[in-house]
Structures are given as C-alpha cells and as structure tokens.
Amino acid sequence: MLLELRDVHFRYHGEAPILEGFDLDIAHGEFVALLGPSGCGKSTLLNLAAGLLDPLAGEVDFGGKALTGLNRDAGYMTQGDTLLPWMTVTNNIGLPLELRNVPRGERRDKIERALKLVNLWEARDKFPSELSGGMKRRALLARSIIYDPPMLLMDEPFGALDAQMRETMHQELLDTVGRTGESVLFVTHDISESILLADRILVLGGRPLKVLEEVRIAWGKDRDLDKIRKDPEYTALETRLRDLLRAAHS
Ligand SMILES: Nc1ncnc2c1ncn2[C@@H]1O[C@H](COP(=O)(O)OP(=O)(O)OP(=O)(O)O)[C@@H](O)[C@H]1O
Numbered sequence: 001m002l003l004e005l006r007d008v009h010f011r012y013h014g015e016a017p018i019l020e021g022f023d024l025d026i027a028h029g030e031f032v033a034l035l036g037p038s039g040c041g042k043s044t045l046l047n048l049a050a051g052l053l054d055p056l057a058g059e060v061d062f063g064g065k066a067l068t069g070l071n072r073d074a075g076y077m078t079q080g081d082t083l084l085p086w087m088t089v090t091n092n093i094g095l096p097l098e099l100r101n102v103p104r105g106e107r108r109d110k111i112e113r114a115l116k117l118v119n120l121w122e123a124r125d126k127f128p129s130e131l132s133g134g135m136k137r138r139a140l141l142a143r144s145i146i147y148d149p150p151m152l153l154m155d156e157p158f159g160a161l162d163a164q165m166r167e168t169m170h171q172e173l174l175d176t177v178g179r180t181g182e183s184v185l186f187v188t189h190d191i192s193e194s195i196l197l198a199d200r201i202l203v204l205g206g207r208p209l210k211v212l213e214e215v216r217i218a219w220g221k222d223r224d225l226d227k228i229r230k231d232p233e234y235t236a237l238e239t240r241l242r243d244l245l246r247a248a249h250s
C-alpha cells in the first residue's frame with residue numbers, strides 16, 4: 001500500500017469527532033475518488049494524508065512508514081487558493097521544482113510544458129491577483145502535477161473549469177497517471193467525473209465519518225472517455241451513485 005490510514009481518530013478543537021477508528025488504503029497506482037456531502041470530512045482526510053494535520057490516535061503510513069510532518073511525496077491541489085501572491089504564475093508553478101533543486105534548464109522545460117498544458121502560457125508573467133478563478137485553479141493544478149509525485153491529493157480540482165477545459169484535464173490527468181503510475185486521491189462533487197476517472201469510488205458520510213459504499217470501476221487504466229460516456233454501464237453507475245449520495249445526505 002502507498003497510503004494507509006489505520007484506526008485514525010481526529011477531531012477539531014471543541015468539535016464532535018470527525019474520525020473514530022477510520023481506515024483507508026490506497027494502493028500504488030490506484031485512483032480513488034471520494035464522494036460525500038459538504039462538511040463530512042473529505043478535505044480533512046486529504047490534510048491528514050498530506051501531513052498537514054496529525055491524527056489524535058491511530059496511524060497514517062505513507063510508503064510503509066509512519067508519516068511525520070509534511071508529506072513531501074504528495075502533490076496537493078488544495079480546495080483553497082494557496083498561490084503565493086508575490087510570485088508570478090511561472091514562479092508559483094515552478095516552486096516544487098525549485099524546492100527539490102531541479103536544475104534550471106530542466107525546470108524551464110517542465111514549467112513551459114505545464115503552462116501550455118493548463119493554457120496559462122499567455123498569463124505566465126501575471127500575478128495571482130490578476131487571474132480569474134478558473135485560471136487560479138489551473139495554476140494550482142499545474143503546480144501539483146509538475147514534479148510527478150508518487151501521489152496526487154486533489155480537492156475538487158476541476159470544479160471551476162469550463163466544460164471544455166475539464167474534458168481536456170480529465171484526459172491529461174489519466175494520461176499522466178497512466179504514464180507515471182502515480183496514485184490519486186481525488187475529492188469531487190461530480191458523480192460523472194468520479195466514474196470517468198476512478199478505479200474505486202468511496203461514498204462517505206456520517207459523523208463520525210464512515211465509508212458508506214465502495215464502488216469498483218472496471219474500465220481499466222487505458223480508457224476511452226467518449227466511449228465510456230455512451231456505455232449503458234456508465235448510466236447505471238450514475239444512477240446508483242446518485243441514490244447512494246442522496247442516502248448519505250440524510
Ligand atoms: N480548521 C477547522 N477548525 C474547526 N473545524 C473545522 C476546521 N476545518 C474543517 N472543520 C469542520 O470539520 C468538518 C469537516 O470539514 P471538511 O473541510 O473536511 O469537509 P469536506 O467534506 O471537505 O466539505 P466540502 O465538501 O464542503 O469541502 C466540517 O464540519 C467543518 O466545519
């Protein structure tokens with residue numbers, strides 16, 4: 001397993017426990033989507049995996065070792081805007097490479113590719129305050145995938161994108177993880193997106209948080225998204241997940 005949460009307990013100060021004996025396993029190369037009502041604890045799970053929060057009891061293991069401090073092997077695309085306001089788009093995106101002492105030439109090539117990928121080449125010298133909401137999300141996306149980390153933690157990464165951009169990003173993300181073998185833990189409110197991308201979907205709900213249902217998706221890694229959208233199985237999965245989510249809300 002790449003990521004393991006074992007019997008994890010967590011609560012925010014003065015709040016009811018969010019996690020009580022919570023377990024989660026993400027295998028190497030696995031793409032797992034988390035669906036669940038707003039406020040159920042999805043971002044909290046990602047923060048634990050990123051090492052930004054510590055469990056009160058239990059263990060978070062990464063690559064077979066207990067995680068202590070920040071998880072440097074996980075690229076995290078947070079739900080909020082964490083671009084540094086005093087840096088240009090180019091420098092924000094290149095930050096993970098700089099922190100890892102990637103040589104200048106290699107850095108420049110990777111940044112250029114990432115900027116073009118998310119359609120921010122023209123905006124490369126702008127500062128975050130000059131970007132639209134969707135442009136900020138794309139810059140955050142580029143920053144989280146630029147150094148091919150063993151794991152991507154993505155919190156509603158494509159919510160603010162237009163439909164065309166979202167389709168491009170879906171394909172690009174699948175191509176990237178297919179090529180690199182990265183694992184992905186992906187939070188979304190979009191049922192269709194979870195079916196198109198994930199190997200496994202966890203429907204979460206309740207306080208303390210529980211996995212209400214685990215749905216395995218059988219399309220495999222080399223998937224044709226247009227073909228899947230026309231597959232009756234896709235529609236059946238959508239209906240099933242919609243019902244499960246409705247139950248999770250009640
Ligand atoms: N820093 C914090 N201090 C206190 N409570 C918090 C904090 N962060 C989150 N919470 C609470 O913990 C619960 C879980 O929050 P979390 O952000 O994990 O939910 P979520 O599933 O990601 O929701 P959403 O889909 O709206 O992003 C919520 O009730 C929230 O109010």
Ligand SMILES: [Mg+2]
Pocket residue numbers: 042043044079155
């Ligand atoms: Mg959240």
